């Protein structure tokens with residue numbers, strides 16, 4: 570596995586394009602949202618790593634107390650904030666940040682989300698350690714990631 574630190578340059582460059590793309594597989598995306606929502610409660614605080622343009626955080630916001638959503642591409646976060654304003658959602662904070670540099674703060678979260686992210690990180694063990702550092706003992710980690718199917722194609 571590569572330990573080279575991936576750059577945010579690619580994601581900043583494609584952020585506008587990414588934001589315009591329709592969800593590739595709406596049925597799977599809806600199912601992921603529904604599965605995640607089963608674990609959400611009004612008192613839950615979530616952290617999302619690699620939030621992109623914010624769609625998942627903005628969807629779940631109605632069912633939790635608050636969400637801190639981070640992405641290392643500043644353009645993704647700019648678009649996420651625009652989407653937040655358009656949606657009128659108050660309990661999500663979007664911030665620029667790299668999962669690998671995310672130090673444990675005072676606060677621990679009830680749940681961490683990393684959707685379509687783990688296949689992108691250079692050092693997955695380090696990434697999972699960062700996730701663990703952010704969680705209350707017994708906290709929830711929700712991840713979906715690309716897999717290589719029998720036909721050699723990537724699927725979400």
Ligand SMILES: C[S@@+](CC[C@H](N)C(=O)[O-])C[C@H]1O[C@@H](n2cnc3c(N)ncnc32)[C@H](O)[C@@H]1O
Pocket residue numbers: 575577580581618619620621622625639640641642645666667668669683684685686689690
């Ligand atoms: C495939 S997109 C997925 C976006 C969103 N989670 C979704 O499901 O639509 C991956 C996102 O992860 C971000 N990302 C990649 N590596 C990251 C890292 N180390 N720290 C924070 N964000 C990262 C990218 O900037 C990009 O927005």
